[in-house]
Amino acid sequence: MWNRPRFDLKVRLTLRVAAISAACFAVISAYFLITADRAAHARLDDIAAIVAKTLELQQGKIQWVASPRSDFPNLDPVSAYVMTPGLCLAFRGTSGDILQRFCSGAPAPANPPPQAFTAFYRSLFDPGREAARPVIVRGAKLGDAVVSVEPAVQTAEAWHEAGRLMLALAIALPLLCALVYAALARALRPTRMIRTGLERIAAKDLTTRLPPFDLAELSAIRDGFNHLAESLETALAERSELTRKLIALQDEERRHLARELHDEFGQSLAAIRALASSARQTAAQDCPSLLGECDGIARTATGMMETLRGTLFRLRPPDVEELGLVASLEGLVAGWNGRSRGETRFSIRFDGAFETLPATISASLYRIVQEALTNAAKHAVATRVSLELTMGASEIALAIDDDGRATDPVAKSGMGLLGMRERVAALRGQLSFDAKPNGGSALRVVIPLAAADRPPLEHAA
Structure with a gap:
């Protein structure tokens, strides 16, 4: 304002x-x-x-x-x-x-x-x-x-x-x-154009440029404004490219960590379960008093395998490009409903044709929803979490509401909100996180599908 x-x-x-x-x-x-x-x-x-x-x-x-x-x-x-x-x-x-x-x-x-x-x-x-x-x-x-x-x-x-x-x-x-x-x-009529240009810059429309003016003083302002807009546009493009590379590197590291956990810990846990089963058979013949310890080892290994399976799922989600964004998010919500055992109820609603979404936007939306659900369930202690994903002609809108504690996710989950902001910024979108007056929190994400056509600045004034 x-x-x-x-x-x-x-x-x-x-x-x-x-x-x-x-x-x-x-x-x-x-x-x-x-x-x-x-x-x-x-x-x-x-x-x-x-x-x-x-x-x-x-x-x-x-x-x-x-x-x-x-x-x-x-x-x-x-x-x-x-x-x-x-x-x-x-x-x-x-x-x-x-x-x-x-x-x-x-x-x-x-x-x-x-x-x-x-x-x-x-x-x-x-x-x-x-x-x-x-x-x-x-x-x-x-x-x-x-x-x-x-x-x-x-x-x-x-x-x-x-x-x-x-x-x-x-x-x-x-x-x-x-x-x-x-x-x-x-x-002073050109000052309205300058004000309109500044408002567009504040709205992150860095493609805005001012037209030439007759007065030398206003022309100097116009040159400085256009140079600043070009510099900001270049800096934002470089930042977005760097953020994209960092996110890609982070995803690659997660995939590598998931493979290592699966190959090393998964096989080790499977071997422990096999050894516990073999020891139980031996104990049943020679020392029945060890059957409880063998069963305990087997249960512990099974619990660790389930925990590892959930960790692997978060580190390396299903291939969104193959399953599609809608199916992937439905599976993610269903998984959270299953793991919460009724303590938290998750619901999701879609509006739009998401089959035509680029893979980069689909993957980023999946990661954003994944991080938001984790924050709502583990840190906000919410009992109800609702998601709504809407696709319009020029943008995608994601709305996530919960009834948990209205605390900033970044204070509880470290890099949670920061990671979401980086992904949204890489897509030239906008993210907001606000506390509701009656309790709970609201997360809003808007991602443009393409640069919306705007009228020339000369006519906008």
Whole structure:
């Protein structure tokens, strides 16, 4: 099972792009507001310069014509050209008093700015700041021309401009995120192929290969993946071949040991039985008191011959290739039922045509069943053991269940489970041994008959 990440990579990257874009928009907005504030103050400075120049001309004209009536300062002429909503023009004398002031009204904005924006803007830019220019005539300063704008008007204008920018952000940011997500989804589409390939490798399908990719980084991953799959396939093939040779050597050694036991111990036990029979005849004539010992020797030799016969049967089972797998396994189960004397009940069921099985698979299945029955009867102390062998179109499934102690066979029989694993691995199969919740154990073996055809990896993604 693959652990799913908490966040999808496309979502994570899209969120990062959105955060960076929002930060860029914020910087642009700040730059825009700063630039707008500077432009507003530059405009006020220019108006203040115009007002001051106009007042200087008025005062010069009065002095030139020597007019007794003085209407200085007169802001009406200049206000007709520079007045805008919320703008105030004033003349401040040298004493600091406002001698004349002229302000234009400002209509209430249709969409007033939020209070948060108003507080933020006024704390940073001071929209009520005045622009003043001195009025100097013949070297003497008469006062200052003062120009200002209502803070509410300047704040509303800034909000109006910032609102357009925020509207553009509200439209552009989701669109940008959608485009980025689509581009990332397209660029990361090969990662699904890589994940599918890894899942197939985990399922022991080492024939899996990744197709070429357009991106250089993914192509490097593809090369490494394919090289790893080829190396694993080669290593597994070499391991399977070595396991096959080891199993063949083990079987040959068993056959050789069986011949030695049969030729040496079998003949010796037969000779002991013959000598015991001869001694009994002699004892019956000359010393009847030795008849019990002679019979005991004969019984012991007979028991040893039966034990030897069972050992020989396990070392060298009947020729599966000649008898067939079904007949061989039925004979094996019948033999166990006979030897257990009712203490353990063995049953077997077949489903499929096993006559066409290759000899290597038949022999390995026989050995696996033989070892499993030995473990169940001798080590698990089971009272019921059921076997089911099923043959499908592409694989063979063996299921062995018992009601004995749920202990790992390898802990009791040494190389029992390991030997079964080696035989299954040599056939490119899978073996599992699990304890049942209600007691007992379950052995499952699946052996493929041929490599199953799979769809190309390009279409599997």
